[in-house]
Amino acid sequence: MIPYTDDALRMLSQRLMQQTVPELPSAYSQSDALLIGMLMNAIADEVAHGIDRRCKDIEQLKLLLTKGAIYYEAGEIVDRELLNLSLSEVNLLRDQLIRALEALHTCVEQSDLPGADVLSVEIWQYYEDMVARHRITAAG
Amino acid sequence: MLTHAELGLKIAEYLAGKWQQPVLLIHLEKIFGGASRETYRIELKVSGEPRSVIVRRDPATSLIDTERELEYRAYEAVCATDIPVPEPLFLENDPHVLERPFSVMQAVNGCETDAGILNAEQKQQIGSQKYELLGRLVNKDPIALGFHRFMTVPELNHCAERELDYWEHVIDTDEIHPQPIVRAAVRWLRRNMPTPPTKLAIVHGDFRTGNFLFKPASGIKAVLDWEMCHLGDPLEDLAWSFDPLWNWGEPGYAGRLITHDKAIALWEKSSGLKVNLQAFRWWRIFAAVKGIAIWISSSEDFKNGQSKDSILAMAGWLMTDRQNQILLDYLSPHSSHQLSGITQ
Numbered sequence A: 001m002i003p004y005t006d007d008a009l010r011m012l013s014q015r016l017m018q019q020t021v022p023e024l025p026s027a028y029s030q031s032d033a034l035l036i037g038m039l040m041n042a043i044a045d046e047v048a049h050g051i052d053r054r055c056k057d058i059e060q061l062k063l064l065l066t067k068g069a070i071y072y073e074a075g076e077i078v079d080r081e082l083l084n085l086s087l088s089e090v091n092l093l094r095d096q097l098i099r100a101l102e103a104l105h106t107c108v109e110q111s112d113l114p115g116a117d118v119l120s121v122e123i124w125q126y127y128e129d130m131v132a133r134h135r136i137t138a139a140g
Numbered sequence B: 001m002l003t004h005a006e007l008g009l010k011i012a013e014y015l016a017g018k019w020q021q022p023v024l025l026i027h028l029e030k031i032f033g034g035a036s037r038e039t040y041r042i043e044l045k046v047s048g049e050p051r052s053v054i055v056r057r058d059p060a061t062s063l064i065d066t067e068r069e070l071e072y073r074a075y076e077a078v079c080a081t082d083i084p085v086p087e088p089l090f091l092e093n094d095p096h097v098l099e100r101p102f103s104v105m106q107a108v109n110g111c112e113t114d115a116g117i118l119n120a121e122q123k124q125q126i127g128s129q130k131y132e133l134l135g136r137l138v139n140k141d142p143i144a145l146g147f148h149r150f151m152t153v154p155e156l157n158h159c160a161e162r163e164l165d166y167w168e169h170v171i172d173t174d175e176i177h178p179q180p181i182v183r184a185a186v187r188w189l190r191r192n193m194p195t196p197p198t199k200l201a202i203v204h205g206d207f208r209t210g211n212f213l214f215k216p217a218s219g220i221k222a223v224l225d226w227e228m229c230h231l232g233d234p235l236e237d238l239a240w241s242f243d244p245l246w247n248w249g250e251p252g253y254a255g256r257l258i259t260h261d262k263a264i265a266l267w268e269k270s271s272g273l274k275v276n277l278q279a280f281r282w283w284r285i286f287a288a289v290k291g292i293a294i295w296i297s298s299s300e301d302f303k304n305g306q307s308k309d310s311i312l313a314m315a316g317w318l319m320t321d322r323q324n325q326i327l328l329d330y331l332s333p334h335s336s337h338q339l340s341g342i343t344q
Helices: A005-023 A028-066 A076-080 A089-112 A115-131 B004-019 B068-079 B119-138 B156-174 B181-191 B235-241 B258-272 B278-302 B310-331
Strands: B023-031 B038-045 B047-056 B088-092 B102-106 B200-204 B210-214 B220-221 B231-234
Touching: A028 A089, A028 A115, A028 B023, A028 B310, A076 A089, A089 A115, A089 B038, A089 B181, A115 B181, A115 B310, B004 B038, B004 B047, B004 B088, B004 B181, B004 B235, B038 B235, B068 B088, B068 B102, B102 B278, B119 B220, B119 B235, B119 B258, B156 B181, B156 B231, B156 B278, B181 B278, B181 B310, B200 B235, B235 B278, B278 B310
Parallel strands: none
Antiparallel strands: B023 B038, B038 B047, B047 B102, B088 B102, B200 B231, B210 B220
């Protein structure tokens, strides 16, 4: 049993990069294994924080879509609740909400209604928050 | 599936047939990072004389969906000019020889690709040569070199739209998760189409530090990786070479070599063209969109393709992350570095 999966991945990555890589016979396989080790560290970070990051995205996305209902009606997706906290379920809802946000942003950009510019700035703020939240940490 | 040893022997046998001389395999090494093709460096003895070749074999999956024929013909056409490229030797489309089609090039020996090894003076020298070379490439007449025989010749006023359509289609086709930032960037590009170029140029398509071979003391010896070559706007390669992805951590330095101002001045002098600032801004934002399209494509290849190459995973994840940061820097109203000029 590995209760702390992220730590286990980091330790295995460290072992791969420090002990296995020097034993590999070709420069190609050494470079490949080093990159795999680096990716394992990034995946460890995702294992630890990925669901939380996506849930924060979902919360922010729902707020924006509710606020933007006069420009684009996203429908029932805004009220949909997560059935569970599995990665596939969280990804599914997040992806659906982001697609709705893309449609909202397009409508906002084309709108002459008052407040459209302000909402566009808020959507860009969401993009900034999203990128900052999901920034990859691959250091060992 | 062929083992490395079998692959080497089959290549030696193939070349012996082509050259009608005895060919002995000395060493075969797979080169890391060739994500669009499997790349092998092969040391041979041909009638007793040492010779090195590079073999690029179609992968089971690829970072860039490219046409090997087009790339090979581009090498052939450019090889006849003063732009240094490895000499193309053979293009083999028969998949039975090495299980997949491949091409063979003359190796360029004793060279480097990593600019990180250069001292400040060498960076100036090689950076200057890089942009002088790009200006010279822009100056070539693609029709006189026969490019129209193997690639589409776009109308001048369709160059930008054509490229944007192509890469948006890649995003549409390969996107696994929605990418709202690049979609916003595509909409921005469509609302702000650039003025057409004054001339049609050969666009390398991936002209950046890392895609040329150099010797630190004597400069650039070969420009590589022409798989995204096409005809288009002369500003496209210049903008791509300025993408912050290629100078991460060293903003303002084109490909970590020379300042943007100096690169533009050298390019303008060599090409005889002036950089249209508005159009150049468009092409820089386009470059980031094209980058994301490539990284999205590599994610799709990693998820659904056969190879599971670590490069594909890295490109699809880390590069998308960075390229999103770049687009935010260019377009977000919250950014303090919005791309208003050409030298940022």
